[in-house]
Amino acid sequence: MRRRLRSRGLALHALLALGVVLCMFPFYWTIVMATNTTEDIYRYPPKLTFGSQLLVNVHKVLQNIDLFRAMLNSLLVACTATFLVLLVDSLAAFSFAKYRFPGRNLLFGLLIGMYLLPTQMALIPQFVLMVKLGWVGSLKPLVLPSLANAFGIFWMRQYIVGAVPDELIEAARLDGCGFLRQYWHVGLPAIRPGLAFLGIYTYVSVWNDYVWPLVVLVNPDRLTLQVALSQLNTTHNTDYSMVMAGAMIAVLPLVLVFLLFARNFIADATKGAVRG
């Protein structure tokens, strides 16, 4: 009996490990392609191990697109958007969670309804608006619309309801603290883990965003990493090693940073769905 249970456990872990291999294989193979020459990869049988051509490939990438400039742009956009989203969403969520102002339930219901609105449908007018504002080609259009983040406020509100004790807010109020100081001294310290989740979530989605940057970034000197990578692929898609070197640079930093925070992040990410 015991032996049978044990072999069942082994089979289970073998299957799960196979799944992990399938999930991880693209990262491995991306590095293999990025560190070899295209000829080595595309002969038969292909080379399956890491090579020594990484610097050559990266150098070729840099001759074709300004990868580091694009990376800097992505970093700038993602950091600004993340900072603003955290500020705006936590303030709004704090108000919704802890204060009973007239019209609150109506406004919060409105916010949830807005979450269901498919914003892809707004692409044409958004673009026209950016043209009118003279922002097309600059990075500004990438930051502002990301503030219309109903998910962030909804999630933060759920979090704050449980994380910030009402008594502390009441005590701060009796001590003469206004709304902003209640937020700063009572709210913020208690919701740091929640901010970490929302921050990573926002950063990753802005960093990986593609459709909207593709529409508004008409200036080839000002691209985000995703758009630059896509252009590299379109113009040089036969030199796989070079393109994959670019892809590697676009993917690995984010994945590595994610791995640092992954444990808590995954636990938080599932909460919104499961709590219902």
Added chain:
Amino acid sequence: MAAQSTAAPRSRPGSARRPAASHRTRGPRRVWSFLPQYLAISPFFLVFLGFALVPVLFTLYLSFQRWDGIGDMHYVGLEQYRFLISDRTFWLALSNTLIIWVLATIPMLFIALVIAAMLNSTRRLTAFYRIAYFVPSVTSLVAIAIFFFAVFSSQFGLVNAALHAIGLPAVPWMSNPWTIKVVIALLMTWQWVGYNAIIYLAGLQAIPTELYEAARVDGAGPVQSFFRITIPLLRPIILFTVVVSTVTGLQSFTEPQVMFGSNASTNPNSGGPGQAGLTVMLYFYHQAFDNNDFGYGAAISWALFLVIMLIVAVNWRIVARTDR
């Protein structure tokens, strides 16, 4: 990105607890005393109004106009929609989108459920598995699309090399209309199967084990308890994953755009050989931003919106009804 996770709020805001700052005054003075709170929530509503709500309504208005974005608008009534109905490329794009969505969503959610059940039945290494299965969902879709194109490349791709190694003939993955869709569906499955599995896992862990014990005492086997306990109790979460997969899957754009991204305004093969990878969003993008046909683009996006709503409603009914 991944966690588009939400659902209806668990309770009405603040109904369970005493509100922290309940001012006793009534009327306009009461509203005035909450000025900081109103200011705190206003940035979201202003940005949303300006960058989402008004634009979506303006899209509806545009769909009754002919406009290239520069000259004057011309009111054309329902002409854009009339053209849409007779536009064979639109119908091709719609059927491509639906086929890719079915090919991706059904296996993905099924495999995710199986992975979740397996993860739920072990205590070892679960933290490691969860992270490993989650990582694909935070990876750049552009990079993944490039990767899949390279690996499934008809001539020298890794997959065909592997087929050759075990004595099978090479498959022209990226030139056959069906295999193009299969590759895009595989890509979506790879990226989201782990994310959905982790969500299902959280749902499974919320099911009390006593239920299973009671079922076992009553003589139910593991298969029976899976269909009689697990599936019914997971139903809200399954519904959530189905809705999210539908809304995102039917708006797929990046995969075919990156894979077949030659500048498509003049290229009849946009969306790959036989336009087999042309999705509705990609067609919309070409019409609106390559051809500057904003009126027609607006009509396409409203048509897609209606299709998505229709399919979500059908899913809702199916999932909500099962096992009732």
